[in-house]
Amino acid sequence: MTHGFRTAYAIARKDLRTELRTKESLNAAASFAVVILVLFSFAFPLERDEFYAISGGLLWLVYSFAGALIVNRGFARELPNDCLDVLIASRAPGWAIFLGKAVAAFLLLLIVEFICLPVFGLFYNIRWTDSFGSLVLVIVLATWGITVVGTAFSAVTVNVRVRELMLPVLLYPMIIPLLIGAMEATTVLLSGEAMAGDNLYSLQLLVVFDVIYTALALYLIDYVLVV
Amino acid sequence: MLAVAAERVWKYFGDYPALRGANLEVEAGSCMALLGRNGAGKTTLLRIFAGLSNPTKGEVRIAGTVGYLGHGIGVYDDLSAFENLTLFGQLQGVADPAKAADEALERVGLTRVKDGMAREFSRGMRQRLAVARAFLHLPDILLLDEPFTSLDDKAIAVLQSLLEAALAGGSTIIMSTHQIREAMELATHVAMLERGLVVHTGPQNPEMLADPAWLYRTYGEKQ
Numbered sequence: 001m002t003h004g005f006r007t008a009y010a011i012a013r014k015d016l017r018t019e020l021r022t023k024e025s026l027n028a029a030a031s032f033a034v035v036i037l038v039l040f041s042f043a044f045p046l047e048r049d050e051f052y053a054i055s056g057g058l059l060w061l062v063y064s065f066a067g068a069l070i071v072n073r074g075f076a077r078e079l080p081n082d083c084l085d086v087l088i089a090s091r092a093p094g095w096a097i098f099l100g101k102a103v104a105a106f107l108l109l110l111i112v113e114f115i116c117l118p119v120f121g122l123f124y125n126i127r128w129t130d131s132f133g134s135l136v137l138v139i140v141l142a143t144w145g146i147t148v149v150g151t152a153f154s155a156v157t158v159n160v161r162v163r164e165l166m167l168p169v170l171l172y173p174m175i176i177p178l179l180i181g182a183m184e185a186t187t188v189l190l191s192g193e194a195m196a197g198d199n200l201y202s203l204q205l206l207v208v209f210d211v212i213y214t215a216l217a218l219y220l221i222d223y224v225l226v227v
Numbered sequence: 228m229l230a231v232a233a234e235r236v237w238k239y240f241g242d243y244p245a246l247r248g249a250n251l252e253v254e255a256g257s258c259m260a261l262l263g264r265n266g267a268g269k270t271t272l273l274r275i276f277a278g279l280s281n282p283t284k285g286e287v288r289i290a291g292t293v294g295y296l297g298h299g300i301g302v303y304d305d306l307s308a309f310e311n312l313t314l315f316g317q318l319q320g321v322a323d324p325a326k327a328a329d330e331a332l333e334r335v336g337l338t339r340v341k342d343g344m345a346r347e348f349s350r351g352m353r354q355r356l357a358v359a360r361a362f363l364h365l366p367d368i369l370l371l372d373e374p375f376t377s378l379d380d381k382a383i384a385v386l387q388s389l390l391e392a393a394l395a396g397g398s399t400i401i402m403s404t405h406q407i408r409e410a411m412e413l414a415t416h417v418a419m420l421e422r423g424l425v426v427h428t429g430p431q432n433p434e435m436l437a438d439p440a441w442l443y444r445t446y447g448e449k450q
Binding site: 003006007010011014017018021022080081082083085086087088089090091092226227 | 274277278279280281292293295297298299300301302303304305306310314315317318319320360370
């Protein structure tokens with residue numbers, strides 16, 4: 001078990017190191033997300049209050065698009081020089097390889113999301129700093145859900161010729177419950193409501209989604225990687 | 228004592244049987260050359276031994292740690308030589324990955340460029356780095372898929388000396404190859420594959436050394 005967690009740490013560090021050197025997916029995802037946010041602000045000329053009503057939906061649409069770009073590189077990063085074969089042939093357990101990749105994708109997507117937040121506040125005139133702590137909790141929970149499902153499908157599609165097309169097709173239907181929960185929770189928080197009572201259901205949905213899909217992915221990844 | 232054993236191993240890719248009940252036993256401390264024409268099943272069998280593929284039917288037993296050198300070099304272009312080897316040392320559970328990486332770089336003559344990115348290396352240097360990676364954790368069993376193909380002279384010399392040292396140290400080597408002369412310098416045993424079946428296994432003999440084509444003429448399928 002200790003070797004597994006060390007392996008996950010080594011894989012996550014490797015993925016972050018190579019990504020921060022090449023910035024292949026980080027630049028693409030961040031610029032794409034910012035452009036979409038700016039375009040939406042011009043496409044929907046709404047009043048300030050109306051923006052608050054759709055703020056969660058807008059934000060999570062953008063985050064999920066950026067997420068697909070980030071997780072797409074997860075296992076595809078191992079294809080040049082047949083590095084995936086070497087990873088699998090090493091003593092590294094499959095769950096640890098997966099966990100390392102999911103953590104790296106999670107941190108990269110968080111970077112993109114926190115780059116987007118000030119842009120979002122500026123172009124939509126929305127105060128997101130008032131409930132910053134709760135917002136961070138929602139972002140962390142939903143981002144982990146996106147990356148865990150996305151990284152699993154990145155492994156499934158790694159040897160598929162049209163993996164860039166296949167991954168979003170598989171990913172988005174699977175994360176619909178997560179996105180609904182994230183959108184509702186974010187809208188509640190940005191509208192200045194307290195995260196209590198019925199509003200807690202969306203947060204609970206995120207937690208349940210994360211637990212179920214993390215457990216499933218960790219359990220099933222060996223069947224995906226070695227066929 | 229057996230290091231590797233395959234019993235009635237079948238592997239299908241779709242409807243195509245790449246292996247059709249292959250049997251193979253490799254003694255610990257021996258060097259087995261897997262020979263056979265393209266499509267005979269050598270790579271498929273090696274990938275199953277390496278844990279990269281599951282047999283459709285049959286059983287495989289591996290006794291010890293495995294080092295694998297496949298068709299790709301298996302190193303990351305955007306990491307330095309030292310970072311690559313340290314990473315693989317960590318994955319293999321080596322006690323001191325940095326020390327093991329330094330020693331491996333020394334063995335393959337890449338110490339001078341240890342901080343250089345793998346993508347900046349020449350082809351020969353990249354191949355030596357791949358060899359260093361495969362030997363890094365001093366595995367009990369080395370699985371080599373066409374190890375001499377497209378290696379430069381220096382890399383061949385490095386690989387042969389490392390394989391000799393590994394064999395002398397008690398490691399087991401299984402290599403698939405078409406380059407029979409280079410393989411026969413090391414091989415203690417030979418296995419011949421034809422259409423997914425192991426049609427011959429046995430110790431290396433003088434006829435094989437004198438005339439590499441003798442094996443194909445004697446045990447191979449007549450074309």
